[in-house]
Amino acid sequence: MTAATTEPVTSRGESNLLGFSLPLVALLGAFLGFIAGNAAGWPLIGAIAGVVVGAGVTYLAGTSLREKRATGRWAVIGVCALLGLLVGGLGGLVGGAIVGAILGWVAYWLVRGDYRKGVPPYATAGQVLWHNAFLFICGLIFFFLIAPIMVVIPLSFNAEAFFTFTPEMLALDPEGYSLRHYRDFFSNSDWQLAMRNSLIIAPFATIIAVSLGTLAAIGLSQSHVPGRQAIMAILISPMIVPLIISATGMFFFYSAMGNWLEDNLGFSRELTGYIKVILAHAALGIPFVIITVTATLVGFDRSLTRASANLGAGPVKTFFSVQMPLILPGVISGGLFAFITSFDEVVVVLFVGAAAQKTLPWQMFIGLREQISPTILAVATILVTFSIILLTTVELLRRRSERLRGMSPG
Amino acid sequence: MTDATAQDKIAGPTPDTAIRDAERADGPMLAADGRPLKKSLASALRRQKIRALLLIAPLLIFIMFTFIIPIGQMLFRSVENQIVSETLPRTVAALDGYDSESGPPSGEVFAALTRDMVVAAELKNHTRLGSRLNYETTGLSSLFRQAGRGVDDIGEDYTDAFVDANEAWEEGETWVRLLANEGWIVASDEWAAREEAAGRGFDELPPRFVFADGVEEALPRTTEMYADFAAVLRTEDGDSPVDEEPWNIVYLSLYEDLAANPDAPAAFEGAEAELLAEAAEIAAGLEPFDYTAAFEEIDEDWLGEDVWGTIDAFSSDYTAGYFAASADRKLTPDGIQPVDEDQRVYGTLFLRTMLMSLGITVSCIALGYPVAWLLANLPLRTANVLMILVLLPFWTSLLVRTSAWKVLLQQQGVINDILVWLGLVSDSNRLIMINNQFGTIVAMTHILLPFMILPLYSVMKTIPPSYLRAAKSLGATNWTAFWRVYFPQSVPGIGAGSILVFILAIGYYITPEIVGGTKGVFISNRIAYHISTSLNWGLAAALGTILLALVLVLYWLYDRIVGIDNVKLGG
Numbered sequence: 012m013t014a015a016t017t018e019p020v021t022s023r024g025e026s027n028l029l030g031f032s033l034p035l036v037a038l039l040g041a042f043l044g045f046i047a048g049n050a051a052g053w054p055l056i057g058a059i060a061g062v063v064v065g066a067g068v069t070y071l072a073g074t075s076l077r078e079k080r081a082t083g084r085w086a087v088i089g090v091c092a093l094l095g096l097l098v099g100g101l102g103g104l105v106g107g108a109i110v111g112a113i114l115g116w117v118a119y120w121l122v123r124g125d126y127r128k129g130v131p132p133y134a135t136a137g138q139v140l141w142h143n144a145f146l147f148i149c150g151l152i153f154f155f156l157i158a159p160i161m162v163v164i165p166l167s168f169n170a171e172a173f174f175t176f177t178p179e180m181l182a183l184d185p186e187g188y189s190l191r192h193y194r195d196f197f198s199n200s201d202w203q204l205a206m207r208n209s210l211i212i213a214p215f216a217t218i219i220a221v222s223l224g225t226l227a228a229i230g231l232s233q234s235h236v237p238g239r240q241a242i243m244a245i246l247i248s249p250m251i252v253p254l255i256i257s258a259t260g261m262f263f264f265y266s267a268m269g270n271w272l273e274d275n276l277g278f279s280r281e282l283t284g285y286i287k288v289i290l291a292h293a294a295l296g297i298p299f300v301i302i303t304v305t306a307t308l309v310g311f312d313r314s315l316t317r318a319s320a321n322l323g324a325g326p327v328k329t330f331f332s333v334q335m336p337l338i339l340p341g342v343i344s345g346g347l348f349a350f351i352t353s354f355d356e357v358v359v360v361l362f363v364g365a366a367a368q369k370t371l372p373w374q375m376f377i378g379l380r381e382q383i384s385p386t387i388l389a390v391a392t393i394l395v396t397f398s399i400i401l402l403t404t405v406e407l408l409r410r411r412s413e414r415l416r417g418m419s420p421g
Numbered sequence: 422m423t424d425a426t427a428q429d430k431i432a433g434p435t436p437d438t439a440i441r442d443a444e445r446a447d448g449p450m451l452a453a454d455g456r457p458l459k460k461s462l463a464s465a466l467r468r469q470k471i472r473a474l475l476l477i478a479p480l481l482i483f484i485m486f487t488f489i490i491p492i493g494q495m496l497f498r499s500v501e502n503q504i505v506s507e508t509l510p511r512t513v514a515a516l517d518g519y520d521s522e523s524g525p526p527s528g529e530v531f532a533a534l535t536r537d538m539v540v541a542a543e544l545k546n547h548t549r550l551g552s553r554l555n556y557e558t559t560g561l562s563s564l565f566r567q568a569g570r571g572v573d574d575i576g577e578d579y580t581d582a583f584v585d586a587n588e589a590w591e592e593g594e595t596w597v598r599l600l601a602n603e604g605w606i607v608a609s610d611e612w613a614a615r616e617e618a619a620g621r622g623f624d625e626l627p628p629r630f631v632f633a634d635g636v637e638e639a640l641p642r643t644t645e646m647y648a649d650f651a652a653v654l655r656t657e658d659g660d661s662p663v664d665e666e667p668w669n670i671v672y673l674s675l676y677e678d679l680a681a682n683p684d685a686p687a688a689f690e691g692a693e694a695e696l697l698a699e700a701a702e703i704a705a706g707l708e709p710f711d712y713t714a715a716f717e718e719i720d721e722d723w724l725g726e727d728v729w730g731t732i733d734a735f736s737s738d739y740t741a742g743y744f745a746a747s748a749d750r751k752l753t754p755d756g757i758q759p760v761d762e763d764q765r766v767y768g769t770l771f772l773r774t775m776l777m778s779l780g781i782t783v784s785c786i787a788l789g790y791p792v793a794w795l796l797a798n799l800p801l802r803t804a805n806v807l808m809i810l811v812l813l814p815f816w817t818s819l820l821v822r823t824s825a826w827k828v829l830l831q832q833q834g835v836i837n838d839i840l841v842w843l844g845l846v847s848d849s850n851r852l853i854m855i856n857n858q859f860g861t862i863v864a865m866t867h868i869l870l871p872f873m874i875l876p877l878y879s880v881m882k883t884i885p886p887s888y889l890r891a892a893k894s895l896g897a898t899n900w901t902a903f904w905r906v907y908f909p910q911s912v913p914g915i916g917a918g919s920i921l922v923f924i925l926a927i928g929y930y931i932t933p934e935i936v937g938g939t940k941g942v943f944i945s946n947r948i949a950y951h952i953s954t955s956l957n958w959g960l961a962a963a964l965g966t967i968l969l970a971l972v973l974v975l976y977w978l979y980d981r982i983v984g985i986d987n988v989k990l991g992g
Contacts, residue, residue: 049844138899149795152788153810159825159867160817162835166828174828175838223480230476235469242477244980249488251976252969253928255945256495257488259965262952263498264491294487297480355818358930362952375820379827379935388828391821398816402809405816 028073032121033066039117040065043110051098064090064111069118077122084115102182160395167192167388174385192389202386205374211285212360212370213353216292220349223293224300225342229334231301232308243301250298258362261291265363281367288364292356296349303348307341307412340412344405351401492969499962502740505732508550509537513736516729525724531712535575536646539670542569543653556957557742557752558731564722571719576673579707583672586703589696590672593665599693600640600647602631609661627661639688642674679704743963767947767964774943777862778926784866785873785922786915793877793914798886815871823932826864830855830936856938864936869925873918880914913982920979924972944968 040061048057068087076083088111095107120126127134130142170189171177179187196202227246231239249257269283278286311334319329335342357372364373371390378387452461506513511533519526541547551565583590590596597606608628616623630651637644650671651662679685679701686697716723734752735742742752749765750757759765792811796804814822829835832851840846854860884907892902930945937946944964951961 046843050842054844141899145791146795149791152792153807155788155867156814156870157810159822159829160814162829163821163825166835173833174831175833175835219483223483227477227480230473233469233473233476235466236473236477237470242481245489246480246484249484251924251972252492253924253945253972255928255930255948256492256965256969256972259948259952259961260491260493260495261488263958263962264494290487294484297484351816355820357820358949362949372818372820375818375824376931376935379820379824387824391818391824394818394821398818399813402812402816406809406812 028069028122032073032118033069035121036065036069036114036118037062038065040114043113047095047098047106047110051103060094061110064094065114065118068114069122072118072122080119080123084112084119087111087115087118100182101184105183163388163391164395167385167392169385169388172385174388192386195384195386196389196393199386201369202371202374202390205369205371208368209354209371212288212292212368213350215285215289216296216353217346217350219289219293220296220300221342221346224297224345224349225304225338228301228304228308229330232305232311246301247298249295254295254356254358257291257295258359261359262362265291280365284365284368288360288368288370291359291363292353293349295356295359296352299348299352300342300345303345304338304341307338311337340408344408344412347401347405351398495962496966496969498959499743499966500739500741501959502735502742503738504550504553505735506738508541508546509534509732509736512537512732516733516736519729519733522726524726525713526729528711528713531716535572535712535715536649536670536674538568538572539575539646539668540649540653542572543657543668552956554731554735556746556960557735558727560722561728561731564720564728568716568719568723571715572670574669575712575715576669576671576676576710579676579710580669580672582703582707583675583700587696587699590700591666593663593667595696596647596667596671597663599689599696600632600636600644602633605631609663613661613663624659626659627655629655630662635688639682639685640675640678642678643671646671646674673710675700676704676707677709680707680709743959744967746960747963747967767944770942770944770947771967774927774945777858777941777943778923780862781865781869781926782873782919782923784862785870786919788866789870789873789877789918790911790915793874793881796874796878797881797884811871811874814867815875819868819931822868823864823935826860826867826932826936827855830860830863855936856941858937858941860936860938861933861941861943864932865926865929868932869922872921872925876917876921877911877914880917881911884910916982917979920975920982924975924979928968928972 040063041058042061044061044064045054045058048054048060051057064087068083071086072080072083076086088108091107091111091114092104093107095103095105095110097103099106126143127139129146130139134142165180166174166176168188168190169177169180170187170191177187181187230236231243231246236242265287269287272278272283272286273280315333315337316329319333320326324332354370355372356370357376360368360370360373361376364370371394375387375390378384450458452458454461512530515530515533516526519530538547541550547565547569548562551562554565555562580590597609601609605628612625612627615625630648632644632648647662647667650667654660654662654665679697683701683705686694686701689697713724722728730753734740740752741757745752745757747767749760749768751760796807796811799807827834831837832853832855834855836854837846837851841848841851846852854863888906888910889902892906893899897905927943928945929943930949933941933943934946934949937943945968948961948964948968951957951964
């Protein structure tokens with residue numbers, strides 16, 4: 012416990028103002044000021060301003076504004092935003108406000124000793140440092156996960172045909188933003204065809220996958236299934252086999268099948284194209300349905316079906332009025348998985364489909380590989396919104412399913 | 422046991438009577454319907470099994486048809502090689518026992534090749550065979566194309582000789598009278614009459630050609646070629662040979678038959694016998710044809726060892742050639758040999774795919790472990806909120822994430838712009854972060870990270886935090902407590918996540934294609950290239966088979982470590 016004595020902490024667990032918090036915040040201020048100043052052309056002046064603001068806010072936070080945290084933080088945001096506005100206009104205002112918010116938060120965090128919150132009171136300085144460093148690292152990883160997706164959203168409103176932020180955008184100039192890429196998406200026939208195809212193929216593939224998959228999952232969850240392991244392995248295989256291999260295999264087989272359909276049943280080329288892609292996507296979506304529905308059925312109380320049979324319901328009636336409502340959340344989330352699998356799928360449709368079956372991801376793939384058009388970013392934004400909706404639905408369903416299962420007897 | 426229903430008047434089996442029967446009888450215990458209980462249970466179990474299987478059957482058949490059979494067919498295609506023996510059947514038969522080191526093959530082989538090539542050129546199959554063999558030895562494609570044009574004229578002199586002697590040889594009808602069966606001639610005439618009557622849009626094929634009795638024994642070579650001629654005419658043009666002059670090679674065959682067997686006309690009667698006898702006299706005055714010289718004239722490479730070695734090596738119906746090519750080897754007449762140093766791509770590519778997948782897996786562990794730990798140890802409410810940050814990328818389209826990385830990593834992209842704006846990098850040397858291995862690894866780590874975090878999280882969730890506290894209270898340092906107590910318990914999660922990420926990574930195609938450039942592509946990109954650009958489907962199938970075998974081994978490991986049933990989605 013020798014380390015504890017060197018810890019710059021007062022007896023009440025609050026840090027030493029002049030010896031610890033103030034220099035740290037001043038250093039951070041210098042760093043942020045240097046970066047901001049560098050962008051404006053005067054790094055040294057920026058660093059000095061940062062030191063002054065950082066030290067000032069920490070001193071105030073430690074003395075007169077100690078209990079008025081909101082006031083102190085708003086004050087420093089205001090000061091920094093003003094400085095930013097003077098140097099860099101509207102964009103500077105936002106940048107300054109961000110710097111101010113960081114400085115204000117860090118100052119109070121240090122001064123009030125909040126940084127020790129997550130660790131037990133007896134932790135050494137090293138442990139506290141490690142704990143906070145760990146949280147910081149995790150924060151960076153979360154940033155790494157989410158930032159690439161988020162960066163696409165503002166860029167999709169770019170007024171120029173660029174893949175990066177223009178100076179006008181950074182200055183928050185309304186001229187820098189426009190909806191032209193969205194307009195392009197909704198007026199361009201290629202994109203519209205792709206969107207239509209995606210909306211035709213994915214639902215059909217989902218219906219096939221869900222109806223067959225649910226039936227099979229119910230069969231698999233019976234107590235006596237001969238060769239359950241082998242059957243499961245076969246049904247899950249489309250998820251395990253790399254897509255490129257599935258696509259290669261399907262390419263050979265489905266082109267022969269398509270020719271057969273055209274020659275013997277007189278189907279049009281377009282119809283066979285859709286049939287091929289839908290069947291392929293249904294096969295890819297099935298493992299997801301099987302996995303989610305079997306997982307739901309694990310918690311299903313079998314005595315309910317027996318009770319229903321006892322009360323005179325036939326197997327069909329039992330299925331639709333007793334079993335189905337209880338496993339519905341699992342079925343729907345399996346369906347959503349199957350839907351998104353088909354909706355996102357590129358490799359198989361590239362190999363199996365013809366140009367008439369071009370889907371949204373296919374069009375994006377072409378766009379990324381050949382003619383780079385920022386319309387992709389607009390599409391990406393729409394898809395991100397779409398996936399947020401899907402994610403929310405699935406989460407809600409999962410919770411509902413857990414609640415239902417918690418309520419069911421047994 | 423009191424028997425409340427002892428006096429009832431129910432006829433037939435009831436549970437009570439069954440129990441009474443069972444008590445009375447010395448035999449096996451009986452079920453309600455009077456059958457032995459054991460049998461009754463067994464049949465109930467069988468019914469249950471059948472019902473379960475009936476529920477599974479539709480999907481199983483569906484998957485078999487839409488997935489397993491296509492994959493199986495691909496595996497088959499990686500060894501299948503019928504194109505050589507189908508296109509050049511006579512040549513392959515004649516090559517039996519040929520050794521390419523003894524120089525070009527005999528005239529017999531060239532004679533067989535001439536006949537095969539005439540048929541193949543008429544069916545336009547020779548270019549397909551040429552491109553197939555071109556994968557093995559470059560230059561064969563053009564050689565076959567040239568030969569396809571050249572073989573038409575082989576035997577022209579003999580045609581001229583016969584026709585000069587008697588113009589009747591020029592007529593298709595002469596040949597039909599000479600060779601065809603009476604019944605066929607009648608059928609053919611009827612067909613011609615129907616065609617005449619129907620006019621345009623008549624699509625009935627003429628009757629299949631039938632030889633007269635004894636003709637095939639008398640003129641074996643001629644009839645063999647004529648049969649091919651009639652068959653090609655029938656399937657390709659829908660025509661009857663009655664009005665068509667045969668190919669030059671038929672005349673040449675006739676000459677060879679007559680030269681070998683001057684008594685052949687004896688097998689015929691009437692006008693045909695005279696015609697043939699006359700032809701036999703002409704044949705006696707002609708020189709035998711030198712096939713070898715004819716091919717040498719078309720291109721002297723036809724006498725080279727390369728050509729014949731390749732044809733011989735790939736003459737069997739099944740070949741290991743595609744697998745040899747996948748391993749940078751070549752099927753040569755002397756067995757399997759490594760290809761030239763500068764043509765070795767697949768070894769490097771497989772190695773690179775493995776190493777980069779390994780790199781991606783390691784970075785996923787490094788980034789996923791702390792996050793999973795944090796999520797597993799935070800209060801549930803906070804963890805659920807943070808979990809959204811993991812699940813959102815998981816649910817976002819792969820193309821969206823890939824395009825986001827393209828936007829970020831480009832030379833004119835967001836990261837470079839920020840670095841330049843901050844003055845860390847000068848505008849003239851922007852960092853090259855895309856179209857190389859770095860780009861692939863970063864983008865794929867981001868894309869596959871949720872697949873690492875989710876299994877890790879579900880394993881860590883089951884490790885009681887009290888273990889760590891107990892270890893520390895027993896005097897362990899933070900590091901020892903983590904390394905000796907917590908980490909070993911989280912290893913199953915690392916194993917599950919790693920195998921999942923690794924399996925997904927080695928089969929990736931889209932992301933390496935877009936951000937990988939030339940140095941950052943995977944074996945999948947090569948497979949796609951062979952499918953859509955080089956059209957070497959057999960090689961694509963062989964590469965796919967190797968990759969599949971690799972994945973199945975990993976999958977088996979995954980099953981051993983985690984179990985297929987324990988695959989979880991979305992936390």
